[in-house]
Amino acid sequence: METGKPFDELLAEQGAGMKLAERMRRLRDLPPLPETVIRILALRQHEEVNARDLIDIVEQDPVLAAQLISYANSAFFTHHSPVTAIDDAVLRVVGVSPALELALGLSVGRVLHISTDGVLGARRLWRHATYSAALMQQLAGQIPAAKRPDPGTAYLCGLLHDIGLFVLGYLFPQEHQALSQLVQRHPDVALNRLEYNLMGVSHGELGQMAMRYWDMPQMLATVARHHHNTDYDGEHETLIGLLNLVEALLSSQGLTDTPVLELDEALLERLGLEEENVILIADEVIQAGDSLEQLARQLCA
Structure with a gap:
């Protein structure tokens, strides 16, 4: 973490937390x-x-x-x-x-169109989303049949799981910019901690609310809300567990908004995946990155 002003003091300078009523009112502006x-x-x-x-x-x-x-x-x-x-x-x-x-x-x-540049700008977010979606799709096909999600559904979840960050940038551009600065200054602090201290809400919650506002499938609302929750235990636990695995695999490539994460052996076991095969598939996705980079650029346009 950056030396200088204490973390809590820096947060206080950024502004008060966002109140629930304000969050709900602004959803009408979507x-x-x-x-x-x-x-x-x-x-x-x-x-x-x-x-x-x-x-x-x-x-x-x-x-x-x-x-x-x-x-x-x-x-x-x-x-x-x-x-x-x-x-x-x-x-x-x-x-x-x-x-x-x-x-x-x-x-x-x-x-949702947001600022292109910055660590939470559209360019980096869509890059993360396209790699996540491709890796979700490839890994879903390797999960044992009894719990295997539809690969297309897995792709969709990977592409839209961070929709809350786009909602934040669209509805609250000042807070989005402040959060982006905090992420740059404090890369070792969990994103949800930065969000709660700055705004009183996480991008997962904003994503869930937007999905409900748009009357999107419940699965997408749940995934948006819980994709960083490693303890989630519910109807869509395979998809959310797979997203946690994808986050860890992409973190070592600088393709996430989190620090480098270790692969969780217990998670691999729950999903019925072998570590060696998972790493091989991740390498293949990274090697095919040209087409993913092109798709990310198209989504930014």
Whole structure:
């Protein structure tokens, strides 16, 4: 931690904590979800998603179509000919269910525009999100079948788990900037401690409230709220445990908002994963980073 003024004194200078009533009132200032998101959410309610319906939605959103095609051309898929059409991306490469979740995450991600630069700026947040999503998707497929989450759902959770930091930057830009400065000055202090002392609320809570305000799936609200909770024990514990594992794997690469974390052997055992295989998969994701960096840049645009 930086020497000089005591930590608590520095926090006091940044301003008083945010009151619950103020937080709830400002949620009304969130932008409405775009039509693309509403249509995808409606489609997601179907027991079996019609591929043609999804393709029709994506084709009417040129930005989303370009992002989905870009992802289909990434190193994660072992195809030989370039993907140039949404039909190919959905049906031949990505798959209908994963493409649906990817389209939902990318569409929600474009709703909140915040400052690009800084340790909590959009550039770093989307970089973390795209790596997290890819690693979540790859690792989900290795979990034993009895508790294995859908890889597309795992991807969606990885992409949107930090949505609360975007909510903070959008609704409370001054507090977002102050928090970013504190993170830079005190990299060894847990982010949630900095948040509670500065604002009286964590980005997890803000993310949960935004997901509820938008009437997003309960799973996403729970993941947004508890993704840093290593003791979470509930309906979505596999997804949240996987996010904790991903956080540890990416921390050594400087791709998280946390200090370097050790892999938790008990967590690996609960998920049914082998450490050697997990590290190998993480290396493969990092090696395929060019396509993830491109997707992160698109989300910042």
